[in-house]
Amino acid sequence: MQLWHSLLQLGLLASTAVPTVAASAWGFTDATVSVHSKGSGVGAGLKEKIPDNKGLSQPIDLGDADTLKLTLTSQEGSTAKRAHQVFLLLQDPETGLDISYPFNVKDNGKARVELAQKDLPVQFLSASEPLDARLLIGSFGSSKAYNGVAFQLSVTHDPNVPVPTVEAPKYGKLPEIHHIFKSDPQSPPVVVTLAFVGMVLATLPFLAVAWLFLGANVSHLPAAFKSSPVPHTIFLGSLFSIEGIFFQYYTSWTLFQVLPAVAVAGTVAFVSGSRALGEVQGRRLAGQR
């Protein structure tokens, strides 16, 4: 019941409001924009007149030490009047960031605003595109509010001075990290290795040739085996088996497999070796060597 009542009231209000909406709209006249540089004389710098309810076509530069001054007269329809909202809205077309600077408005509608680079938020200083400077003029009541681009404002700064930036902390995806591994150890080319292996192995034939040249021989082998065959066989066999055990250790056996085997082979080599060397001593005493 109450709702219907208020709706009816609202409807009545709306019906009375409609014609006035069409009748008047907010706008501005006598608008001038000027840029003064600090230290330059009066009258220096740029001064442009903005056509009524329209915008300038060329962008306006605002340097480090410059002050931008904008004056206008707000009007409702064609009568100058004070509006509640007379704002200069700066908007970064890339990021959509915006900030408004209210004009100082007198009762007769005359309004002015001054703007220096230090008044701008830090985010605007690093904007790559010129900012959109819009004029917002509106007030209570049914008159249509004005919102139009007045000019483009490009913020210039000394290229030698770094532009301050801000980074607000926010949760989000972080850059990926992939661990950089140490590089694997490298071997020299196989050809080089094989050349050195050949040189190392060539020492054996070199040794054999040198011994033969010096008269080394195995002429006492039949005599030795004839006088004491068992110690010689076992002694040589144990020496070879010790080297065989070392080979097994190198390829597959563990230390505790190797130790008893070496102990056995070593004892055998000690016992049989003393016998075999006794035979060698016998040959020396007989004057055969």
Added chain:
Amino acid sequence: MRWSLSFFLFGFLAAVHALSSSGNRLLVVLEDASEKDSFSMFWSDLEARGYNLDFQSPKSDQLSLFELGDRAYDHLLVLPPRSKGLGPALSPKNIIDFMDKDGNVLLALSGKSTTPSAISSLLLELDFHLSSDRSSIAVDHFNYDTISATEKHDVLLLQRPGQLRKDTKSFFGGEGVLAFPRTEPHTLGNESPLMAPILRAPATAYSYNPKEGSFSVEDVGVTGTQMALVSAMQARNSARFTLLGSVDSLRDEWFSATVQAPGGKKTETANREFAQQLTAWTFKETGVLKVGTIEHHLAPTAEAPDVELNPAIYRIKNETVFSIEVSEYAHDRFIPFEVPSDDALQLEFTMLSPFHRLDLQPTSRTENSTIYSTQFTTPDQHGIFSFRVNYKRPFLTNLEEKHEVTVRHFAHDEYPRSWKISGGWVWIAGLWSVIGGFLAFVIMWLYSAPAPAASKTKKSQ
């Protein structure tokens, strides 16, 4: 863990109702009982979703947020009081304590009266800022309702909010226009990643104090999109706090009002859907994440197809697979969680600092969860590492998982054998040539007869 327990408890009740993931005891703080009827649709919507509403006046003696040291309610909804404050039971400290114990808060403001300084100091604690006189309202001469606010322009017409950023989920989107009558705007502090605006004012809006007769430049508060009308703060324990600038937008008359923007068509407001989305998010019906099973193991190879699950020890340079199961609670059940398009669920393999930070990819889905996994090689550094998933995003509850493992170096028998290294062949050949030479020398020494020619020359000298 506690959630899952409460799910089991409430699972029996939830057969009919949709239910919040963190309980259904809702305290509504309402000073003027006669106002209750003007929000009747809002209350019935909440009751239909399974909440037990308990209406209390802030002046009531029995009112307490805690009982025997634990919280007595799961959620708190505060409507703006007429009087100077909310009383001792709802002091800023008590409300913060309530949030520390995982309670969720929805606080509504109104531009009709001055906001009490107690509320303002609570908001300051959370880094929400009201205008200094605490009685500003937002106006916009471009987006107002021409039917109800022809003169004052204080009923803002706004589009439903979309995504906050490209990498966030949208919980408040949809078709339709929102009407925000007599809104007290606020601004957000710049230092906290815990806060996020839900609904911002249009660029042409501004705020002012309607009680001041004359209006000058100094009276203008914040302007444009810096002005937030609805904002959220999610604490580190995932307790949620939502600040709604206009309590009137919850009233029955605005749930189904017809509004018209200047130069626009008449449309119905979508306030009812938005209020549902807002309460659903604040009271943890949406945007609640849950981790299911977490698995890590060696990558199965052809030689070793069966691998031990979640081993305590890895070796350096092991191929390792990590997977995590994530579900999202949506109104009444868990659904598979999908990461927003520009975002990623990331795994860090850390020892003090991350050695790897990798995007986890969805590999499979179950009925109510998505399994994200990735494969990587453990770094060539031994020590105590941990698998970490630290997923904190606006509007989603925080996920923080840390699983510690040992990474050992190579055992002595895990290196390649020396003959496999071509550079070692020279040394091996040297060794065996010495052995061969020794054996040949032993034979030569044992059985060599004196060289006859040499001995003759020796004797003759």
